[in-house]
Amino acid sequence: MLKKIIKNKLVLLATVSAISASAQMPQMPAPLVGAAKVEIMVERAVKSYVGNIMASEEVQLSARVAGILTSQNFIEGGMVKKGDLLMTIEDTTYKARVEQAKATVDQIEAELDFATSNYNRQKMLADKDTISRATLEEAIRLIALTKAKHDGAKATLVDAQNELSYTRIFAPIDGRIGKLRYTYGNFVNSASEPLATIVKVDPIYIRFYISERDFLNLFKTNEEMKESASMSITMANGEPFSGKGKILLVDNKVDERTGTIAIWATFENPQMKLIPGGYVTVLLSEKSDEQQVAVPLSAIMIDRIGSYVYVVNQENTAIRRDIVVDTVVGDKQLIKSGLEPGEIVVVSGNNKVVPGSKVEIGKR
Structure with a gap:
């Protein structure tokens, strides 16, 4: 009996000690997570294409x-x-040609003055019937020939002056x-x-090719594409390009070999990040009046049940929310159902979240 009492006391003492130790253990801090608001978007992603960067103007200096x-x-x-x-370019020879051409013009102008004076004299004499008609006609012929020589000399002078100007590029x-x-x-x-090449890079052109099927399904006409297309590009290093762009030109025919249509877009490029000859990824979207909610792609979690996110309520408690996803727009996931605009979702540190537990929201 005594042994049983002692055993019970020992068990009771151990239980009390365990409870006391448990009470003294510090609470685990809430995990630090990044969060973002559920947004509303009015466009949906369509396709991505490889785009070739082209100068908006290019001149070869020769x-x-x-x-x-x-x-x-x-x-x-x-x-x-x-x-x-x-x-x-060395201009000595060309300056000499100009001076020579000027001298020739001056010489022929003097000849023209003489021919004109001679004609006037012959005309006066012919009016008095003191010279033959043939003499007057010879004076007329001389002035005509001299005028022609004068015109040719002036043309030679202009040509020489042009050549001289070409020595300065x-x-x-x-x-x-x-x-x-x-x-x-x-x-x-x-x-x-060519001595060198000049390219105009602001604005810059992007050329890409879209299939005939995509074009007809999304835009139908050239004007509709120009008005309703929304576009962004990603540079070769994966970074999004911040410059604004628009559709400039839709080609007037389909390439029979590839079934694609060439599209030219123009983008602002003040920092010259886009260099002619390079490549970008063109993200082409069709604007839509239908509004959809969207969250960053990093918020989406997937398990055997389906897609879900962690929604943070006003008490900073993370609640699992099952969702139905739609298409992806850039780094955003469009949501068909399951979320409301303005709700807060976890976008980083998702693996540290325990459903129903507290979280601390830090910088994303």
Whole structure:
């Protein structure tokens, strides 16, 4: 009997000690999670396409006259303005041609003055019947020939002046200039490769190809596509591009070989992040009047039951909410049912959440 009493006391003592120890154990802190509000979106994703980056304008600078390249007045890879003097070609020969052409014009003008005076004299004499008709006609012929020579000399002068002007190469557009293919002192002429290339990169063009089926299903007509298409692009490193864009041109025919239509879009590119010749991913969306709620993709959890999110209530308790998902728009998941606008969902730290437990919302 005594042993039984002692045993019961020991059990009671152990139970009390366990309860006391449990009471003294600190409560586990609520896990820190990132959260975001459920949003309303008025467009839905359609397709993604590979886009080719193209300059909105491109000009190749070529030598129009022959000569030694005497100066370079730009920084390779830098920006230039329309009208900037970029390069010069040795102009000694061309200046001499201009002076020679001017002298020829002056000489023929003197001849023209003489021919005109001679005609006037012959005309007066002919009116008095003191010379033959043939003499007057010869004076007329002389003045006509001299005028023709004068016109030819003036044309030669203009041509010489143009050639002289071609020894100074100016920027025809605003843009970014590339590397100079010929260094100072090299001989260049009209048969040489282009000296350099200027590309206009703001705005920039993006060309991509959409299947005929997608085009007809989504937009039907060129004008409808221009008006209703919403577009964004992702750069080669996976980062979204912030510049605004719009559809510029829908090609006028379908490529018979591929069944696709070429589309050109234009984007603002003030920081020149998009470089001609590169590639981007074009995300093309059709604007819709139908509103849908959306959450970041990182909020979506999936198990054997289906898709769900953790909704955080006013008491900072995380509650599991089963949802029905729709399509994806960029980094957003459209939701068919299960969520209301303005609700708070967990978007990071999801694996630390225990349904029905408290959470602490930190920065996303």
